[in-house]
Amino acid sequence: MRKPVIAGNWKMYKLIADSVATVLALKPLVANANHCEVVVAPVFTAIKTVTDRLEGSNIHVAGQDCSTESKHGAHTGEVAADMLRDAGASHVIVGHSERRHLYHESDSFVNRKAQAGLAAGLTVIMCVGETLEQREGGMAERVVRGQLEGGLRDLTASDLDRIIIAYEPVWAIGTGRTATPEQAQEMHAFVRRVFAGRFSQEAASRLRILYGGSVKPDNIAGLMKQADVDGALVGGASLDAETFARIVHYDR
Numbered sequence: 001m002r003k004p005v006i007a008g009n010w011k012m013y014k015l016i017a018d019s020v021a022t023v024l025a026l027k028p029l030v031a032n033a034n035h036c037e038v039v040v041a042p043v044f045t046a047i048k049t050v051t052d053r054l055e056g057s058n059i060h061v062a063g064q065d066c067s068t069e070s071k072h073g074a075h076t077g078e079v080a081a082d083m084l085r086d087a088g089a090s091h092v093i094v095g096h097s098e099r100r101h102l103y104h105e106s107d108s109f110v111n112r113k114a115q116a117g118l119a120a121g122l123t124v125i126m127c128v129g130e131t132l133e134q135r136e137g138g139m140a141e142r143v144v145r146g147q148l149e150g151g152l153r154d155l156t157a158s159d160l161d162r163i164i165i166a167y168e169p170v171w172a173i174g175t176g177r178t179a180t181p182e183q184a185q186e187m188h189a190f191v192r193r194v195f196a197g198r199f200s201q202e203a204a205s206r207l208r209i210l211y212g213g214s215v216k217p218d219n220i221a222g223l224m225k226q227a228d229v230d231g232a233l234v235g236g237a238s239l240d241a242e243t244f245a246r247i248v249h250y251d252r
Helices: 016-030 044-053 081-087 097-102 107-119 132-136 140-151 157-162 181-198 201-206 220-224 241-248
Strands: 005-009 037-041 059-063 091-094 123-128 163-167 208-211 231-234
Touching: 005 091, 005 208, 005 241, 016 037, 016 044, 016 059, 016 241, 037 091, 044 059, 044 081, 081 107, 091 107, 107 123, 107 140, 123 140, 132 140, 140 181, 157 163, 157 201, 163 181, 181 201, 181 208, 181 220, 220 231, 231 241
Parallel strands: 005 037, 005 231, 037 059, 059 091, 091 123, 123 163, 163 208, 208 231
Antiparallel strands: none
């Protein structure tokens, strides 16, 4: 049985005090959420303070990105995956569409980040997804397959239990548009088939696949009813503790 994951990506929002206030408000609201794993991803500067305030709670902390480099060295401005682990993070997001499109990160670059995260002992949330132009051009599955195959290259069977895939149709991120539950299910099922073909059916059956793209309290329940939707990567709606808690409690 795959345990769902509800993860909140705060992007470049919230100073340290704001981040602390949000998690302190969130803690009691999700304290009894045993049906899923809860993850928040604050900015780098807030990770240590946030993890300290969450000690003993059921909320995990993720880095929003990490360096491709595992060895410390002359990489100005970069944050190594083991530095995230040292600060208290248990997860890291790689390959987010904003990293791919605004910072031109290739599939091989995402793969290096995934391997760095795994080597540091982190659970890696790897994002994949197509643009509106690619979907309308009938290329959605080809694009997602390429991102999966490139991002997962050279991973071993022992790595797979610490890989989570987040399908985020780029055309639904921050636009107010959301893939229908049926569209999400169709692509999630495709992701699982690709994973099975690359690794094994057993590994694919354990893989958790999150949906990301304008997730809100009023659409999460429909998404979570789909057989291959195992949670959500939430953007803007995760910035408010009460709103995010409503998404976490989609089962109510």
